[in-house]
Amino acid sequence: MENLFTKENQVITIVLIGVLLLLLMGLALLLFFFLSRKKIIQKELQKKNLAINHQKEMIQSIIVTQEKERKRIAQDLHDDISAKLNVINLNANLLKDGNLKPEEYTLVNDAILKATDKTLESARKIAHNLLPPILDKFGLKEAIEELADSFSNSRKIAIDYNLEYPKEFLSKAKELHLFRIVQELINNSVRHGKAKNSVVNIVTKNKNLLFSYTDNGVGFDIDDTKHQKGLGMKNIESRAALLNANFLVESQKNTGFEITLNIINPLKNEHNKYCNCR
Ligand SMILES: Nc1ncnc2c1ncn2[C@@H]1O[C@H](COP(=O)(O)OP(=O)(O)OP(=O)(O)O)[C@@H](O)[C@H]1O
Ligand SMILES: [Mg+2]
Structure with missing residues (x-):
């Protein structure tokens, strides 16, 4: 009889230990879940803060x-x-x-x-x-051509262009953004790159517009923070965001400068007006 009791006790102890272990495991799992969730939320917050900054x-x-x-x-x-x-x-x-x-x-x-x-x-x-009148009256293609020709005529830099740009592919507001980007890029090629030549390219494919600009100047090291002071490149970035465009800058010392912008589906949510964000 006593033997039966001790056996029963042993079973109860084993069951209790098992339940305790299960509880501990559950608690550990909960803790792990809670901590990893906290980490994920912290990372998301960090990401959001970075985007806000x-x-x-x-x-x-x-x-x-x-x-x-x-x-x-x-x-x-x-x-x-x-x-x-x-x-x-x-x-x-x-x-x-x-x-x-x-x-x-x-x-x-x-x-x-x-x-x-x-x-x-x-x-x-x-x-x-x-507001360049040619942009208003004739559109982006003609305005870029006039801008490029006026630089080429001044002999500061020779600018080639290949603009396969259907009329009014972009809204007036977006045309102005892209025109200002081209102005800044050419000014930088002359001022910083001391470039002899540069090329402006525009092609449209499906609903997207691919823009690229290259110069054969001295280039610069993108990672060097001393080149990040200016407003010009920051403005290009802001305008690229307003154009809903992905953009990529490629340059190294002595290899010239290149930028590409892929404007995705510009006709979506379009307002055909000049905005006052110059
Ligand atoms: N085409 C280029 N060739 C060589 N260096 C360039 C070129 N474009 C930009 N840079 C470098 O990048 C830096 C940042 O250019 P950004 O246009 O932002 O400023 P900035 O031209 O110096 O001043 P801002 O545009 O505000 O008048 C320049 O100072 C220059 O060192
Ligand atoms: Mg500049």
Whole structure:
């Protein structure tokens, strides 16, 4: 009888230990699940924070560029327009006073005409800079061709282009973004790359547009942080995001510069208006 009791006790102990072990295993599994979940959430948070910081940087660069643009426009207006209008005003007052000899009258009149011509030319240049009329009237292909030809004619750099761009493939707003990107790329090739040649390519395939730009200048080391100070490349990145484009920059010291942008299905969610994000 006693033997039976001890055997029963042994079974109960084994069952209890088994249950305890199972409980412990369950607890360990729960703990493992909880900790790994926490890690995943932490990683996701880190990723989101990185994306938010990146977006903040892009917004910051857009704001700084806008401020720079405003300053430049204010300077242009002050130096080119106001200064010349002052000359016109002074000379017009001389005419009004009427105490001029005939030869002085001719001189003052000529000064007014000259200053008026210059003011008109300045106003045209400022407006042209804000929104190139050719882009508005004829579209992206013609605007890039004109830009490239004007650089080639100035002999700073020879620019070739191969633009298989169907009219109005992009909205006006997107055409302006791509045009500003081309402007920045050409300026960089001249300023930094000291390139003799560059090429602009556009092809459209299915619903996508593939853009590439290469120069044969000195290039630069992409990983070197000293090349990450400028606003130009950051703006290109922001505009690429607005164009819903993947982009890739390839450059090494002494191998020139290359950028490709793949604009994916640009007609999706389209608003055919210029936006004011210059
Ligand atoms: N085509 C290029 N050839 C050689 N170096 C380049 C080229 N494009 C860019 N870089 C390098 O990358 C840096 C960053 O260019 P980014 O356009 O962002 O700035 P930036 O031209 O110096 O200034 P910003 O565009 O704001 O006036 C440049 O300073 C230059 O060192
Ligand atoms: Mg630049």
